[in-house]
Amino acid sequence: MAAVLRRQRSPYLLLPAFLLTAGVFGAAMLLLFSYSAYTFRGGQLTEEVSFLAWQKFFGDPFYWGVVGNTLRLAFGVTLAALLVGYPTAYALTKVRGRRLVVACYLVIFSPLLVSLVVRVYGWILILSENGVINQGLRAVGLIQTPLKLIYNDVGVTIALVHILLPFMVFPILSVLLQFDHTLREAAADLGANRLRTFIRVVLPMSLPGVVAGAQITFTLAISAFVTPELLGGGTVQVLSRAIWFNVVDVNWPLAAVEAIVLLALALITLAFFDLVARSLRAMRPTGVPRPRPAEPMGLIELVFRSGLIVVLAFILSPLVFVFVNSFNGSDFNSFPPQGFSLRWYQFVLGYVPFREGMTNSLLIAAATTAVAIPAGMLAALAIARGRIRLRGILNAFFLAPLVIPRVAIGIAVFILLIRLHFFGTTASLVLVHAMLALPFAIALLAASLVNVNRTLEEAAMDLGAGPLRTFWSVTLPQIRAGLIIAAVFAFITSFDETEASIFLVRPSNLTLPVQMFLYLEQYQNPTLAALSTLLVGLTVVLVVGALRFVRGAEIARLVARR
Numbered sequence: 001m002a003a004v005l006r007r008q009r010s011p012y013l014l015l016p017a018f019l020l021t022a023g024v025f026g027a028a029m030l031l032l033f034s035y036s037a038y039t040f041r042g043g044q045l046t047e048e049v050s051f052l053a054w055q056k057f058f059g060d061p062f063y064w065g066v067v068g069n070t071l072r073l074a075f076g077v078t079l080a081a082l083l084v085g086y087p088t089a090y091a092l093t094k095v096r097g098r099r100l101v102v103a104c105y106l107v108i109f110s111p112l113l114v115s116l117v118v119r120v121y122g123w124i125l126i127l128s129e130n131g132v133i134n135q136g137l138r139a140v141g142l143i144q145t146p147l148k149l150i151y152n153d154v155g156v157t158i159a160l161v162h163i164l165l166p167f168m169v170f171p172i173l174s175v176l177l178q179f180d181h182t183l184r185e186a187a188a189d190l191g192a193n194r195l196r197t198f199i200r201v202v203l204p205m206s207l208p209g210v211v212a213g214a215q216i217t218f219t220l221a222i223s224a225f226v227t228p229e230l231l232g233g234g235t236v237q238v239l240s241r242a243i244w245f246n247v248v249d250v251n252w253p254l255a256a257v258e259a260i261v262l263l264a265l266a267l268i269t270l271a272f273f274d275l276v277a278r279s280l281r282a283m284r285p286t287g288v289p290r291p292r293p294a295e296p297m298g299l300i301e302l303v304f305r306s307g308l309i310v311v312l313a314f315i316l317s318p319l320v321f322v323f324v325n326s327f328n329g330s331d332f333n334s335f336p337p338q339g340f341s342l343r344w345y346q347f348v349l350g351y352v353p354f355r356e357g358m359t360n361s362l363l364i365a366a367a368t369t370a371v372a373i374p375a376g377m378l379a380a381l382a383i384a385r386g387r388i389r390l391r392g393i394l395n396a397f398f399l400a401p402l403v404i405p406r407v408a409i410g411i412a413v414f415i416l417l418i419r420l421h422f423f424g425t426t427a428s429l430v431l432v433h434a435m436l437a438l439p440f441a442i443a444l445l446a447a448s449l450v451n452v453n454r455t456l457e458e459a460a461m462d463l464g465a466g467p468l469r470t471f472w473s474v475t476l477p478q479i480r481a482g483l484i485i486a487a488v489f490a491f492i493t494s495f496d497e498t499e500a501s502i503f504l505v506r507p508s509n510l511t512l513p514v515q516m517f518l519y520l521e522q523y524q525n526p527t528l529a530a531l532s533t534l535l536v537g538l539t540v541v542l543v544v545g546a547l548r549f550v551r552g553a554e555i556a557r558l559v560a561r562r
Contacts, residue, residue: 029404033256070239073222078214092104107312108311117230122319123155128333130332131333155231156236162314173209219266230520331525345530347527357514360511373483381449384446384449399439409436428504445486488542
């Protein structure tokens, strides 16, 4: 066994993951900083060193307003996600029955398994002037003119809360599931009612999960591009949109400055949340509450359970209305549907750009998985079992692409590929997607390796099995769950990638999400409803196939460890 351990401790195991992250992400970010000092004058980009882009950004009140809008939107989304996510996580801890628990987890987790464009399209159907909400309010006589729920901050906030809610729920849930129930029992023994026990004991102990969820949610909200672009209708000005339009105008220095500012905002926020998290690590309950007569919790539990049902309906509603609209006989999105028709499915299956986009996305996602999983496995072996100094720094390095805004990564890699004359190739998309999927692979596989029974490996080595055979015959079967989930994550991460890919594709290799994004900017008919339904069906088949090999409890445990 010593031989296999020596191999696993070898720093060479880190080399593929390191080269992928440093060669794509690291080089691109360095180049981004250099381009911010280039000059864009008279519609021409030159390598003349200047700070004109910086002067324009900080000297123009418009860009200060864009920064303010970006921060305000991100704070609003984070606060709303917290107000919805904490009660949801708490209610999930009260759910009983293994199948019901797994079903609730999958529903909460489902937004991450469905294409971003599909989710945004679902909210367009719900919030538009002819959408579900306005039509329903009209039907009962509460309004005469439609409410303005789309093409403003309201619609963007609602959709982002829906999209990012899992990132708030699961960190809080993982902390609540590890809660020491003896503290609650001690409070109850002293006569404290459940509400007071929750406020004085449970809530303080769950704050680290709250901070972690808020950290992830804010970071993703501040860099969102697809949702503000499609649901904002050009009225919601955020940094990600400004970057996109300056790239289109070939004003790359200003786009680079905007990306750096967005990156700085994200890093400052992360540092702030990290400081808060450090101060909370030593936090303990502020003491057992003073005795009070115990109060019945039946009504409060009923409220939590009812709230959970509402949240589950909120999560599923866009997909339900997308499915219903896919059979709409009307030429435009409308609710209720005007008749029944399958023509949109016929159109989707015969529409060449969608077929080509699907082929491109499937090939790129498969290649991404084939690159990210082996590299992630080797890095996970080194991290989980190797004697590595500065392990924390190494983990932070590999996780960096997750915390950097995708739009910033997109523009940075775009500039890098242009300089290398590698732009628009399928291979470049595979490398970028593999770099983005790698952190998921490393985290999930490292968590799986921790639980491997090392005595079985030692027994195999003692019986003469070599390192590779031991890994294949003994280690690999024990990490099957993590391996399958990591592969599914890598595939879906690539297949759904939009916000970085939109900077990196040519017309000849457009991926399906980018095709859908461009189509939705131009047309408002049920075509995307039919395509979205087919994609959701494909996702369900993929997830069900994974569930055949992985138990629900293993999924919940591995997701919580992320």
